[in-house]
Amino acid sequence: MTAILKSMSSAIVVRAFVPATATASEWQAYHEFCRVRARDDDPNWPLESDADRQRHILQQWPLGEQFRFIALIDDRIAGNLGVSRRRAGTPDYDLHAPFAWAWGGVRKDVRRLGVATRLLGAAADFMTENRQTTATASTQFEDGRAFFIRIGAVEKLRVMENRLDMAGVDWDAIAAWQQLAQAVEPPLRWEVYNQRVPLDRYETLAPAMSQLFNDAPQGTLEQAPMQYNRATLETWYADIDVSGGNHFLVLLLHGDELVAMCDATWTAQFPDRAFQNLTAVTRAWRGKGLAKAVKARMMWLMRETHPGIKMIITTNANVNAAMLAINRQLGFVQHKDVRTYQISRDQLRLAAAEVRGG
Ligand SMILES: CC(C)(COP(=O)(O)OP(=O)(O)OC[C@H]1O[C@@H](n2cnc3c(N)ncnc32)[C@H](O)[C@@H]1OP(=O)(O)O)[C@@H](O)C(=O)NCCC(=O)NCCS
Incomplete structure (x- = not known):
């Protein structure tokens, strides 16, 4: 199955998800994907309601803008990628403009099929259009770390998420x-x-x-x-x-x-x-x-x-x-190990083209 799908990487379709103009059925598909991804990442974390998620995604922030791309297999969302851009005219625009924050994930049942790699191409195009040169992203998962290392991203920061049980204070x-x-x-x-x-x-x-x-x-x-x-x-x-x-x-x-x-x-x-x-x-x-x-x-x-x-x-x-x-x-106890990586746009472009063949 994996081999068949891998050989059909053209079966992965990448397109923008535009919250402001998304239809009700596009939103429904996006929410369904987000719910599955949230469960993949942490089954114990309370699930955000679709209404709250939609409100948060539609929220406009003064300093930065967020853009989203989705990858589909057989018309179902398999993965997503978010990427940010500093708003022109905001304070210190020139200092912030080269940097893009990126985030995303792929459904567990369709990993290692090249979905994230296909999304990298969209990220590289976005960064080129916006004259951004460095992308930054974090992960707390082993497969995220393996992926970042594989594409040539460089680890720059390690943080631990610590949690305190108030009952023990x-x-x-x-x-x-x-x-x-x-x-x-x-x-x-x-x-x-x-x-x-x-x-x-x-x-x-x-x-x-x-x-x-x-x-x-x-x-x-x-x-x-x-x-x-x-x-x-x-x-x-x-x-x-x-x-x-x-x-x-x-x-x-x-x-x-x-x-x-x-x-x-x-x-x-x-x-x-x-x-x-x-x-x-x-x-x-x-x-x-x-x-x-x-x-x-x-x-x-x-x-x-x-x-x-x-x-x-x-x-x-x-x-x-x-x-x-x-x-x-x-009494705080370590719960997660979160690593942040950076990658240049040129390396991202190379990885998008080469990882599958590597
Ligand atoms: C990281 C993630 C997006 C990768 O998605 P994916 O579609 O499975 O990645 P690809 O199939 O494009 O992988 C490309 C290459 O990266 C490497 N790679 C990816 N996952 C790996 C793993 N678990 N172990 C080892 N190498 C891995 C491999 O070299 C792979 O190529 P190969 O399968 O031909 O060996 C996915 O695992 C995920 O959603 N993880 C949780 C969220 C996360 O950490 N997101 C990261 C940024 S916020």
């Missing part, structure tokens, strides 16, 4: 960790949000938060500096205003100077889990227990706000010894 220790902020001289003040951050305040904080983000270990990834951005936040808030969600932000400040931050989110879609994003301390203030303090304050805040949260999920670069040590002490 030592809340006395968490209370004590929060007090570490009180022991620091000169005195610091807390600024804490558990619903929304006022947009004007966020805009004021954005440059210092961006600096902290860009200072965190990112392996050897080639990328433009990330900027926290008011318009992106506003777009996300508009979504969670409808569907339900919280933006948690815990800050420690010295006067107006940002000293430490911890950022997390919760959405009504997955009510038993919260996602912890960046925790960071300004270099001059490191070594005083402030990462523990903001992290502990955040855990307390999440428990107060949504007592139903059973699990906190975070990702940490494997080289980030400090953050990993703190998370281990809190």
